[in-house]
Structure formats: C-alpha cells, structure tokens
Amino acid sequence: MPNYQDKNHRKYILYLRKSSESEDKQAASIPAQRNEMEELIKRENLNVVATFEESQSAHSVGRPLFNQMVKMIDDGKADAILVWHLNRIARNALDGGMIIYLLDVHKLIEIRTKTNKHDGSGNDKFMLQIEFAMSKKYSDDLGEIVKRGNKEKFFERREWVGFAKPGYLNLTDPLSKKNYLDIDPIRFPLLKQAIDLILSGTHTPMQALDVLNNDFGYKTKQTMRLGGGPLSKSAWYRMLNDTFYYGLMRWSGNEIMGIHKPMITEEEFNLLQIRLGKKGKPHRTEHEYAYKSILKCGECGGSITCQEKWHIVCDNCKHKFARSKKIFACPHCHKSIEEMKKPVIRHYLYYTCTKKVHKDCSQGAIEVNVLEESIKQELNRFEIPEEFVSWAVDNLHEVLNVEEKSQNEIHDNLLSELNKNDQKIKSLMRLRISVKPDSYTPDIEKYYDDEQARLFLEKNNLQEKLKNYSNRQEDVAELTKETFNFACHARYRFDVGAVQEKTEILSKLGKNLTIKDRKLVIQGEKPFFLIEKARKEIKVLKESLEPDKRIVDPSYLITLEPVKTIMRRHWDLNPGTPKGVRFSKPVQLATMRCLLIKNMS
Helix, strand or coil: CCCCCCHHHCCEEEEEEECCCCHHHCCCCHHHHHHHHHHHHHHHCCCEEEEEEEECCCCCCCCHHHHHHHHHHHCCCCCEEEECCHHHCCCCHHHHHHHHHHHHCCCCCEEECCCCEECCCHHHHHHHHHHHHHHHHHHHHHHHHHHHHHHHHHHHCCCCCCCCCCCEEEEECCCCCCEEEEECCCHHHHHHHHHHHHHHCCCCHHHHHHHHHHHCCCCCCCCCCCCCCCCCHHHHHHHHCCHHHHCEEEECCEEEECCCCCCCCHHHHHHHHHHCHHHCCCCCCCCCCCCCCCCEECCCCCEEEEEEEEEEECCCCCCEEEEECCECECCCCCCEHHHCCCCEEEEEEEEEECCCCCCCCCCCCEEHHHHHHHHHHHHHCCCCCHHHHHHHHHHHHHHHHHHHHHHHHHHHHHHHHHHHHHHHHHHHHHHHHHCCHHHCCHHHHHHHHHHHHHHHHHHHHHHHHHHHHHCHHHHHHHHHHHHHHHHHHHHHHHHHCCHHHHHHHHHHCCEEEEEECCEEEEECCCCCHHHHHHHHHHHHHHHHCCHHHCCCCHHHHHHCHHHHHHHHHHHHCCCCCCCCCCCHHHHHHHHHHHHHHHHHC
C-alpha cells in the first residue's frame, strides 16, 4: 500500500510539454517550465525518477512520451507527476480520463503543479475533471477561432493559409504584427530560372533540377529540424504541379485566385503539365471560355462548346501526336514526353456545335483565332478615332434641339388626346347614370360596357406613350454617347480585354450570333451599325469631289447640298421611331458629322 503522507518515498516523473507550433506563441516554453520546476524540486527535495520533454499538441491522442509516462505509472515504476500546469498533461478527454483512472485505482498518488497539489481524494478528482474539461473547451474554442481566421484570410483577404511554399516566405509586419506572404528574394528567382529552362525546351524537368541544385547552388529554407539541403525530386515535381505558382490557391477543397506574386502564368503552367508527361497533373478547374454563352449553331440552333487540344511533335522522330490522358510518349518511337528536348508543342482551341439538338449536325469546328479575326473585322466596320468622339457628342446637342421641337409637338398632341379621352369617359359616365331604370336593357348595358372598356384602353395607351416621351432626350444623349464610345474603344478593349469583356463586346454587335460554315454570322442591327452606313455613303461622296475643290475647313462640308441630302435622308428614316431604335435619327446625324470631319480632313 503506497504511503500517501511521505513525499520523500514518492517517485515523481517530471513532464514538460509545449505544442508543436513556434515558441513565441507558447504560454511558457520548455526551458522556462524546467527552470521553475527545478526550483520546486530543490526546495521540496522531491525524488524525480524520470523526465520527459515533449514538443507535441495535446489536442489529439497519441503522444509517445505521454504514453510512456502512463505506462511507467501503470507498471509501478512511478506514482506521482510533476508538471508546470495541468493543461500540459491533457487537452483531450481520453488522456484526461486515463489520468483520473490512475488516481482512482491508486497507481497515481499525486499530481503536483507549480502552485497546487492534487491527490486521489474525491474532491481533487472532481476538480481535475473540471480542469481537464476546461482545457478541452479552450482547445476546442481555439480551434474554432483558428478555422474562422483561416477562412477569413483565404476567402476575404485572398491570402495563403499555412506554411510558405518554396520560393516564398512567411513574414510578420513589425508594426501591425500581422502575418503575410512574400517572395523569397534568394530562392524565388532561382526557381523561376529553373522553370524557364523547362519551358524553353532546352532541359528536361530532371535536368533543370540538376542545374538548380548544382549550378545555381539552391538550398532549401533551414528550419529547426529540416532544410538547408538541395531540393528533392518529389518536392520539385510537387512544385511543378502546384497551381499556387500561377496564382490559384487550393485549401480545404476550395479554390481562389490569391494576391501573392505568381512565379509563372497560367499558360506557362498548362505548358508545364504537357512537358511533364505522365507526371503532369491536368488543371481540373472548369475553364471560362469567351463567347460560348452567346453563340449558337447556325444549322441546328444548338449550343456552342469549346474543345482544347495539345499537339506535340516528337524531337526524335518528328512524329506529330495529340497529348491525352492516356498518351505520355510518342506513339511512333515511344520516347516519353518528359525526356524530350525542344519538342514542338501547339495549343488549339476550337468552337463547335454540341450536337445535342441534332446528332447529325454537319457543322465543323472553328478555331478561336479565326473566330476572333472575324470579330475584329466586324469591329473595324464602324471604328472611329477618339479625337472625334467628343466633337460628335457636343454636336449631338444641336441635333437634339432640332428634334426637341418636334417631340414637344408630339407630347402636346398626346396630352391633348388624353384630355379629350378623359372628357369622353366622364360624358359616358353621365349618360350611363342618366338612363332610367325601367328602360335599362341588356343591350344598352353591353354597349356602355364595351365603350367604357375601349376608352380606358385608349387612355392606358396614351399614358404609356407620354411616359416614354418624358425622359426621351436624356436617354438619347446618354445612349448616343455610349454608342460613340463603343465604336471608338471596342477594338482596343477586345484586344486587351478579359474573357467577360470580350464576350460583352461580341454581344453588342447584334442579335442571333451564330456560327455556320466556320463563319461568324450576325443578325439584327444595333445603333452603331448606322455608323457603317454613313461611312459608306460619305466615302462615295468623298470620291466624287474633285481634289482641287476640297475645302480647308472640313466642317464647312456639312453645308454642301450632297451632304445635306444624305443627312435629310437619314433624318427622314423611320420618322415613327419604333421601339428599339427610337434614338436612331440623332445617332445618324451626329455620326455623319463625325465621319465627315474624319474623311474630309
């Protein structure tokens, strides 16, 4: 039977633990714990039979030194634990329950901390359970806080969560104390140069790794346990397959473009996967292709899809073959893609009918370069220089003032008709009320009902027309500015724009955008197509003028009778301004003036 009173006969185990994270985040590091506990040992003259120092989290079970300590107590080699704080022993229910059990069966007599001692009494075991539960609760809360912080960091701030990848560093702002990711000024350029060797085709991936380690003298980042040596083959291939290096971060099954500086572009990453052959992992995220959502098949009306293809010309036998999920070597000479030097790699993107509406649709595929060239040709039909846009918009107000008079007359006429309609409705009501009850027949009632319905329908139509005319001038001015700006900048925006912008530009060219016989077909005109119409007519007019009759001031040409004839013809077009092109006249007139200055100067 153990002696509960004589502490000199107890066999203590000194247990020191810190989590696996960095020391600056610990409540007390192992050296600090040891110093305080050694003072207690000397002061109390305690008998310490073993010391365990462990650097591992107690959140989960499986600490090897903790398990060794429990075994010593269970075997009777020790009967007391000396620890800085109870939360150093356990932060999970299983380990805490094991300690309580050892106290319950009297194999563990005492647990001594820096400030307290706990024996096997009922009150002490109850307090120990509370302490271990509090440690468990703290650990769980801390885990939730960390998860919430990581989510906010990844999704909101678009920053990397976790240890920095090769070529990058985890840094801390000295003022705000916030952690952030930055490039490693030493390793980042070396890794990029090694990747460029693969992309240029002069080196295979393994040859590039050899140059990186031996010629460039690359050394991995030194940590407490690892690092300081050459980059391993497995780490090299993991890096080449990691989308992080072109900006796409992956964490907990989610993907998002990060704000860190990428080492390569997405196109270079895709090319790397082809050069890696079997070891290359295809990018599995769904691509966003331009134009696909607004194009239809011109034969069957089905949707348009995109197909990506990679063709490789073997550097050994010059055989051309398509790269697929199952082909990692030349089918002719069987040389692997990874071992090829300077293979010719061609990337193709085709737009073709899905053939879901009609499986026998005969339409073939059109390459993206051919499609975009067709779009550029369409944009060139009405392109105008930027210096004339502001001039045309300023002169638009003159046109609008002319039109305003006629529009006011229409508005006044509609208002007059509406007043007359109100009077007719009131007169009809008075007549209906004045009919004597004995002379009121079903035929008379039907007559009044039909007439009343007709008058109210007429009133609704008049009110709708008045509503359309109320803000017409402002709408015309704003829409015309938009039209001219589009005509001026569309070609440039198309050349430099992203997928969404290119799709938007194509959608503005017209309705019913289809692909038929490998050609882009546009149906339905938009306002800026009038620019093309005016350009053609002015071109004919320009060619008809004698060179010696050209006027120094191009704006004076507007007063010439041939020009006025063209302008009057455009002015008289569609005087009713049907819905959808109600702003066509001012657009045409301002366009005429703009193009006259361009073509005649």
